[in-house]
Amino acid sequence: MSIAHDVLFSQMAAAEPWPENAMLYQPLKGEQILLSDNASCLAVQAFLRICNLSVQVVHRANAEYMSPSGKPPFIHVGNHVVSELGPIVQFAKAKGHSLSEGLDEVQKAEMKAYMELVNNMLLTAELYIQWCDDSTSSKITRSRYGSPYPWPLNHILAYQKQWEIRRKMKAIGWAGKNLEQVYEDVDQCCQALSQRLGNQSYFFNRQPTELDALVFGHLFTILTTQLTNDALSEKVKNYENLVKFCRRVEQNYFEELDHESRLSPTSRSLRDTPPK
Numbered sequence: 001m002s003i004a005h006d007v008l009f010s011q012m013a014a015a016e017p018w019p020e021n022a023m024l025y026q027p028l029k030g031e032q033i034l035l036s037d038n039a040s041c042l043a044v045q046a047f048l049r050i051c052n053l054s055v056q057v058v059h060r061a062n063a064e065y066m067s068p069s070g071k072p073p074f075i076h077v078g079n080h081v082v083s084e085l086g087p088i089v090q091f092a093k094a095k096g097h098s099l100s101e102g103l104d105e106v107q108k109a110e111m112k113a114y115m116e117l118v119n120n121m122l123l124t125a126e127l128y129i130q131w132c133d134d135s136t137s138s139k140i141t142r143s144r145y146g147s148p149y150p151w152p153l154n155h156i157l158a159y160q161k162q163w164e165i166r167r168k169m170k171a172i173g174w175a176g177k178n179l180e181q182v183y184e185d186v187d188q189c190c191q192a193l194s195q196r197l198g199n200q201s202y203f204f205n206r207q208p209t210e211l212d213a214l215v216f217g218h219l220f221t222i223l224t225t226q227l228t229n230d231a232l233s234e235k236v237k238n239y240e241n242l243v244k245f246c247r248r249v250e251q252n253y254f255e256e257l258d259h260e261s262r263l264s265p266t267s268r269s270l271r272d273t274p275p276k
């Protein structure tokens with residue numbers, strides 16, 4: 001985007017208050033949504049809830065194809081359609097809603113660096129496990145991804161997506177990794193997050209920021225989603241302060257949601273997940 005486009009976008013967004021009928025679109029929560037998409041959608045939900053911005057969650061089988069960026073989730077606010085956490089954060093900021101206004105410039109730079117770490121490591125690992133691990137892709141991913149569509153379209157779309165992700169993994173140098181190396185990357189990311197969090201309630205002390213929303217989305221989803229084994233979630237459970245952090249955000253911002261509306265049938269509340 002150009003600077004002029006960003007300025008115009010901000011002016012248009014700021015001109016309208018946050019409406020009561022704002023909608024958040026994401027894939028079907030029961031049988032379709034995948035680990036990585038679930039994490040991204042939950043991160044956006046967490047951000048909006050922490051900002052106290054109301055939004056109605058709408059589940060659509062074709063949410064990925066409706067999204068301007070081709071990635072869920074996306075919000076429909078007034079005349080604006082904005083997809084993915086970063087642009088949604090900027091859109092909310094233009095309307096006067098920001099979780100990091102109290103940070104100084106050094107802290108903001110640090111926050112952005114950790115957000116890049118999460119996106120580059122956790123999100124990439126989730127995509128790798130879904131589409132590049134043969135066991136997970138054959139037993140879970142392809143069937144869930146294609147579930148809303150009739151045969152043979154369900155298989156065609158799933159294999160197209162798998163080819164797309166594997167091509168991406170090759171481009172970023174992950175194609176040659178094995179599953180254990182990916183788990184090690186996840187562990188290193190969790191170690192860095194755990195050290196930054198320390199004994200604080202949130203990553204920048206007492207109030208959550210955009211980083212907290214992003215980390216919660218990914219870690220909570222990893223902890224509560226059933227895969228072919230527990231190896232991925234066990235990496236997170238090794239860090240007690242990260243598990244407590246997820247419980248804290250769940251209790252403070254998602255406690256009123258019932259079990260069915262929280263995530264998906266393959267998920268469970270952290271209250272049902274004993275500490276390691």
